[in-house]
Each structure stands twice: as structure tokens, then as C-alpha cells.
Amino acid sequence: MNPVKTVQNKLRNSENLLKLEIVTTQYKGNPKECFFALVSNKSCPYEQAIFLFRPRKIFSLSGGLELLIVLPLTKEIQIIQKSDGFLFRWLTYDTTLWNITTNNKKLINTLIKHIEEVSRYQREPFHALSNSHKWMWYYESAIPIQVRSIEYNTENNSTQKISNVLLPEHYGKDMMNAYIKDQLKIRETEYTEIRDIKMIIGTWNTAGKGPSEDLFLWFCCQNDVYLEPEQSPDMIVICLQEMCELSPKNIVGDDVRMRNWMSHICNQINDSFPGNQYTIVGDEHLMGLLTMIFVKFSMRDYINEIKTSCVKLGFKGYVGNKGAICMRFDLFESSVCIINCHLAAHKNQAKLRNEQIKTISKEGKFVLSSKEFRNVYEHDFIFWAGDLNYRLNNLSTDSIINKINAKHFSELLEYDQLNIEKRENDILAEFHEGKIDFMPSFKYRIGTTNQFNTSNKRDPAWCDRILWRGEAFLMRYGICNYIIQSDHKPVFSSFMVPAKHTDPLLFEQVKSEVYKTVDDMHHESMPKLKISENFVEITGVRYKTLLTKVLTLENVGANILKFEVKHNRDLGLHKSWLAVEPEEGTLISRQIKELKLNVYFGKNQARKLNKNPEYTNCIFVLGVKGGSDFFIEIQCKINGSCFGASIQNLIKIPQPIASLSEKLSTFADKSTAAMEIPKELARMVDFLKSKGYREKGIFQEAGDTEIKKDIRWALDTGDPFREDADIFSMSNILLEFLDCLEQPLLLPDLVSEACQIFQTNSFPAARNYLVNNLDQISMKNFLYIIDFLKNYIDNSLYNGLTAVFLAKLFTEPITHFMEMENAGEYNPSVKILPTQRNQLLSMFLYS
């Protein structure tokens, strides 16, 4: 079994399982494997909650999961890190600590970070009516009572700082949504109108009798004369219990009687408030229970999404007459849930009644037309009415009657089971109830207004009650003694329900304003970089000479900024002759930094230059994290150079290459001149010749970097070599020149073929092959170099150079064999070893 699936099955479709961790925690004094889950609601992902599940049997997940606790991940959660996990607790519930053993440090960090972020937006301590985490009330029974308490500690409130600032990094993230939601909430009055809806809720256990009486007094919330009849309410909610008699034979109910009741009440309501027309918008019955919702005709469009959910309270397989009808609807843009229940009877069944209340709140569920699930707690206003059947404890019948006669109701209510359970066992703890300043509703002699029937040990009690949760205002709460057909008196209540009515146009307007401030804030905080130039021309670039151009970067924004060179070599605009330094960096506000553009043309770059005239242009992208990208274009004005050029072009150019105003190849195409040997090559060879062939170390010693630089430049400009130019530097440049040629003097495939002929046949045959197949110009230059090198072998007594050694040095510059092989530009069919190539060349030097 997959734990993720198992846990997901426990959640609703509208919820996301963000993290799941198998941890160890203390449960009933023992360490237990548990599932620690982080859950969010899809429509508001920043509202996260901690869920702790316990598999009923360890690792036998089929045994199901028990939801131990649900806590909103708000600033009330305190996390204390430990070496082997963490502790967490609820701020106002500091006696209980949950000790979690886990080695997942990331989980702890995630929790801490989220709480930190949430703290920015949380305006008030979390409580039952908080604007956030409404979805969590679906799991109401797993939320500790301390967490739900309505009366939050105001002292705490004032000491906590509320920052409520959107950080730049929160843009586009969940936290931004939290901020927006919060801002919309703050500005709610701008787009919502409170419609005070006058709602009458009545509950009555009719004891299976009737309908027969006038109910005008009930609907008008009138008992004694001193109570003015209520002016026409906007809504009337009628909750009946035992509207028909149930027996073991008739457990379904009595449709005829139900219809009678419905039409009777309907008529009576319309008679009670002449000049007004009421229409029934919702009705549901369950056994003896009947709920009806009437609204003024003019209001009917504002009541929507009426859904019902019935909970049967069967007891040990016996389907009794107890249960509840939960009915929900939207009243303008507020949500209302009405529970009409009939709970277990008898004084000694208080505990069972408690359980039944828990069952109702757990099982009463609605499916909205959006396919969303809601439970009874997920509503702005919840009214809990019915025959709750709670009695009076520990009092003799006589003393109860005496106190009633003396109208000492508050004394009696000390013994009221519901009040006690509310206080001591958190039953309906978050619900309010109006002051009871009226006679108990039960149990009267039928046909009398105020005579209690105490036979069968039935004491008078306030069985029939109306409680509420949410910010509704109770105007009246009482009973109708003058309705006499039942042993219960009808109980009435009148509420002012401030329903929110959103003006869609105003709401859109406020929303766009809030979005705009967020956007503005974001644009304000977005990184802003200023670059001194985005078009750079670099002139006087020379072969193998580093040139640096400096740009300045300035952070002109208010926040820290990170920049980086975005490499996109595959897009072909970045060139290897450019190195940007640094490639990334950070600037604080107003800081200025240098960006170095290092330009360097080496061998590879020089060769490409001759093939691709665009090669001296380059665009690179400087990106700013979270902001815009800059394109910086560089154009190099590069001096013509013999390095990287081809022999074929070079022989056509009598003037110094650096002085050319056009590309080398363009110029060569037009030129009619033709030398045998490029003047640059001849100059180097002549220089070395002039120094004799006897000195030791030629072609081997490194030479001087500065001198070499000047030799290269002199070759291109035609200037004389500097006075102190030496043979070591010169010999190095000669090798470099050959190595750099756009095309080698001997192409690798010719070399391969010649090598094979040499092996299988003879050197003269190989030589003939080359002479016949090589172009004239290359051949001439090749032999020119061979002849030149032979002079050194003739003087090997002095300089110690051998043909083998020289062949080894010159083979690669002359053939580019290895280079082209490595670059994949030449794929030999027969493998030719370096020694074979060297051998061929040394044969030329010997011959």
C-alpha cells in the first residue's frame, strides 16, 4: 500500500498533499509511527495545515488511518528544533507538545520558513471565525478546542507586530496571493454592502400531533403581551421534530401528515404577515424531522445553492427517530448552515447526546454545484436548533418547579446539561446562545399553557434550543406558551444576520487596484541595471594580443541585484574570442562595478576570421535575475594578419597585411600579384639563415614573449624586426605561422596515402605521389621549408639537431594531422601512427 494514496484518500479533491513524512511521535505515552502531512487547499495554497495521521495498525495500512490532529500552519505554531527532530505546539495551548522524531531537516526548515512568511500576513490570532483556513473546518473534530476558541487573547494580539509587507521575492508566489487576499479583506467595505437580514428561526417538537393550531404567535416571536409582534422578517426557518409519530411499524414517516404540516405552516406564515408574500425555498424531512425555509418573495434570488444533508442517528443497529437535517445556502455572498436535530432523550443520556452532536458535525456534508465538499462548519453563519433533549442535573422535581415559579431561571440553568457539557466537554463550545429568560419548553400537559407534566419522572427542562456561530445578532429568544397541542412549547428566535452583498463591479475595481499596487510594487522592486554602453567597438585588435575594454554596471534599483552572462553558444552569437569578466556578480543598490571585455584572437579564432567575415561581431546577453536581459554588441576592428591566413592568399599580397583596408580574401581575389613564397615566411627564413645554422637550442628554447609579440606585428606591418630579435623567438614564430595556416601545407589525407605508399613500396614512390597530387604552391612552400631545414642537419655537429628530431617538430605544423583528426575534420580509413608521419618527413630531410 502506498502511504501517499492512503493519505490522499483521507483528503478531499480540493486539497493538496504537499509533504508526507513518516515520523515517530508520542501517542498515549508510547512512541508511534505516524504520518506527518502538510496539506493545503487548492484555491488558496498558502493556507497550509499540519495533519497527523496514525495508521491503525503499523504498516498494515489497510487498517485505515486515524486523524489525530489538524492544526493550521499559522504564527501560533511554535517549532522547536531538536537533534532528532522537532517539537511543536500551539501558542495558546502550551501544555501540550507534540514531539516529532524525524531526520528530515528539510521538513523542519519548510515549516519554519512557511510560518515566518505567514506571520507577515496574518493580522490576528487564529480563531474559529478567522478569514483564513476556512476549509480546515471540514476536519473540525480533529482541531483542538484551544485552537478554535472564539475569544482569542487580545493581550497577545497587541504585542504581536503585524508587518504585512510584500517582499519582492514573493511576487508570483503563494505569499502574494495571501497578501492580495488580505488586502481585499481590508478593503471589503469598499465593495461589499452589509444587508441586514432579519431571520426568524423556530424549533418545535410537535409530539406527533397536529397540525391544528394557529401559529401566528410563534412566527411573530410573541409570547406575552409585552412583546410586540415581530415586523415581517426576511426569512423564516422552521424546524420541527416529531411532526409525525414513529413506531417500529412506521419508521419511514407519514407523508400525508408532512404535507399537512407544510401547507399549514405555509398558510400560517402568509397569514401572519399580511401584505407580504413568502415562498418556500428549501424543505427536507427525515423521519419526524422537517425543516422549511421561507423567504420573502422579493428575496428569493439572493438565496442560492441550497443543499441538504441528513444524518440518521441509529443506535446499535436500531434505527430510532433521532437524527438531524443539515441545510445550507448562500445568503447573498455569505454562507449559512441550519441544523435541525432531535437527539437522544432521557436525563441520563447526556454523553450520548454529546456523541450525537459530534456525529452530526462530522457527517453533515454537502456537495456544492462546483463539486466542492463542505461540512457544516465551513459556513459563515451556523444555526444549531432542535430538540437537543438536554435536561437539568441533580435537582428534585419540586425544587425545579419552585424555581420556575419564582422565575429563577438563571439559577436553574446552572444545572442545565447543555451548559455544563459546553463548558466541560467542549460540546458546541464555539456556539453562542442567547440568555434564557423563559420557561423550560418541556414537558407540559397537553392543552395547557403552563402546567408541567412531571409523571414518569419527567422534569421540566430546556430541551428545545437555538444556538449559533458567526457574527449574527440575536434579537429575541423565547417560547410560545399559548400554543398547546404538544408537550413541548415552540421556541422562537429572531436574528439580524449581516449578510455580505458584493457589488461585482466594485469588487472588480478594487481587485484591479490591489493587483495594480502589487504590480507597481513589483516593478518598483524589480532589479534595475544600467550599463555604460551596449554597443562596443574595439579597434586595433591584433593576433595573440589581449585587449580589454571596460564597461561599467550600475545598480540603479533599490534592491540587491544579481547579474550573469547568459551562455547561449548554440545560438551562434557568442564568440570564443570574447571573455567577460566577471561572468556573474552581485551589486547592492547604487553600487558600480566594472565589467571587463577581454578580446583575444588566438590560432583558432584567427583561422575562423578568414572564413567568416562576421566573426568579428559578437552579441552577448547579460541577464539580471528577476529582471530584463541586455544585449551587448561588440564589433572588433581587427588588423589583417598573416597568422590564420592561407598560403594561397598570402602569396598574392605584396603589401603589409596590417595595412589592408579590406578582408584578406577579398583583396587576394582581386590581386594579380603572385609570389612563390609568402613574404612573411621568406622574412623569417631569411632572418634565421642570416644568423647561421650552428647555434644550439634553436626550435627548442622558448624565446621571449615580448620579442615574439613584436615579431608577429612586424611581419604584418612590414616594419623591420627589432634589433634584439633572436633566433629562438623567430624559430618559434615560424612554427606558429605554419601551425596557424588556414590550410596545412600537406593535407592529412595526402600524408596518409603517402605514408602507406612509403610503407608498402618505397620513399621515392611516396615522394612521387605527393609531387603529383599536391598543388604547386603548397609543394613549393613545402620544399622551401625542407631545403631550409636541411641546412641545420648539415650543421648537426654544431647544433646537435637530427632529421628525426626536426621531423618530429615540424610534422604537425606542416600537416595539422593531429589537430584535424581530433577535431573530427579528418577521419582516416587506415590508422597512420605519428611515428609513420614523422618517418616520412625525416625521409625528406635525409634525401
Add this chain to the structure above:
Amino acid sequence: MDDNSAQAKVVLLGEAGVGKSSIVLRFVADTYHSDIEPTIGASFLSKIVNLSEGTIKFGIWDTAGQERYHSLARMYYAEAVAAILVYDITNRKSYEAMKNWHKELVEQGPKNLIVAIAGNKEDLVEKEQVEMEEAKSFAESIGAIYKKTSAKTRYGIEQLFKEIAIKIKDNRSIVTREKRGSIRVTSAVSQQPGVAKEKKCCS
């Protein structure tokens, strides 16, 4: 992270001077400048759009239209969910360039890219060189959103982005239905070395 909170990347492509930057500035900041500079780079701007189905956060990349930056555009459309191809209704050449952009997107762009075509400078309709019918039928043939816009007069700008937003939302709900979020579970128990060893013995 939840899909809803992610930014939707939109890229604007089109020839230089067709009004890409002007469209973005009109949409994001409700401003218009006739002396706006050509874009050299890719400007990033953002905006939250309010829809009845929820909100969408646009991250908008306004690219440089000049030809020499052409190949860099790929960096921006490669990760986009939507592309707005802009042409100037008074300039036939820019319309042809727009078609080429579409061709490039088909060949090299991301799959499922939402494409919108904006015929900008609607206020200069008397100088129109590309008839709306032609552009519209081209848009239809490639399944693209088509809008005539004017950054100068605001005409069509909001609607252009709204239609894109709606299409993004639609696409997303399909995607999220296809890939149900995967989540890894780490367990204090399974990470204990002892357990791992036992497993080894069995194998």
C-alpha cells in the same frame, strides 16, 4: 509549487518598430510614448490579470525586433507558454516577417505554445497595407488568437491579453488533470541502516 501560482511566460515577437514595447507598456503601465527607443535586449515585465476563473500572473518578455538579434529570441520563446506575434498593419513587410516568426515557432518553438497575432497600429487604419480578412484567415488556419490592436489608443490591448489568459487557464486545467502531483515520502524508518542491511541479506 501549485500551478495556479506559477507565472505564465509570454513572449512578444515581431519586426523592429511594429510596436511590441508599446503594447507591453500600454498593458502593464497604461502609458504610451511616441518617442520610445528600440529595444536592445529582452525586457521583462509582469502583470496580474483578473479573470472570472481566477487570476493569472503574466511574466512578459518583450524582445528586440532588429534582425541582428533575431537568433536570440529563441532564449525567450523556448520557455514561453504563449507568444504574441506582432505586425504593423501599415507595413506589409512586417506581416510577412510575422508569418516567418510563426514558421520558426512551429519548427523550433515549444509544444503546445499558444499563439496570438496582433495587428498593431490600428489607429492608422487608413494607411492599412494588410487587410484584416487576410490576417484573420491566416490566424484561423494556424489556430491562433487574432486581435487588432493599437498601443496608442488602447484598442484591443486588454482583450488580447485576456484571451490569452483564458486560453492558458484552459490548457492548464487539462494539464493538471493529466498529471496528478507526485509526492515523495521519506521515512525515518526506511532510512535506518539496519533495515537496508536486512534487505541486502535477502537478495
